Amino acid sequence: MAAVGSVDIELELIQWLQAKTGPGVIVRDELDNRLLEELPTVQVQRLPAGGDDGFRLDRALVDIDVYHSTRGAATALAAQIRGWLLTELPGTHTGTAVFGRVTSSPPPAVRPYENTALRRVGATYQIYSHPA
Template sequence: MADVGSVDIELELIQWLQAKAGPDIVVRDEVDNQLLAELPTIQVQRLAAGGDDGLRLDRALVDVDVYHSTRGEAFALAGLARGWLLTDLPGAVTAAAVFGRVSTVSPPAARPYENTALRRVGATYQIYCHPVP
């Protein structure tokens, strides 16, 4: 039996979202100094919160931030990502993870960012997953 939390949910979600988003959108875990040249970008980060059922089921809280050149485009892409996560992710199986229930903890909302040449919209999701048996 795999250890609880043995799924790297950031890596699995990045790969899964990248396949959904296509080649024109960058999906990553960290942003860097090239962010402005790599718009639109979706950033995936697990929060230091959540838990497990004591066996194999991991309950992860994950922030999904969208960076785009305008507020409207950032909200539109955040809405697409929300739809993918809520409707397509439950039941999905990747090489390392089986995804279960997904819910919105905090819906897409504008979040501040230091660079005024881009806009950031973020949401928080609760995602249940476990390692592939």
């Protein structure tokens, strides 16, 4: 596999966020039909945007959505995740990736969701990384 873009940003963030949030929170890439029974859930999805510098540095745009039973709880968890991503992820090394600059645009905000029994708060992050 070529070095450019070889960081699986979704997998890396899912593992990193699961370790940060602990066992009471589910972190995944895809939602399923049991979402109401699995709250809170954090969904991590790389967007079809971003790019690379032609060498090793990958610039990924990633949506991170928090699903929770109340707006306040979803907002609080999304804010906590934003804090971790902006202050703790840069400089982090895993077995397969090194993370650099992280920005959030827009910051976490309420996003519509068709099921009124839960609330969704999300943000888009720009994350720079390269293979370890």
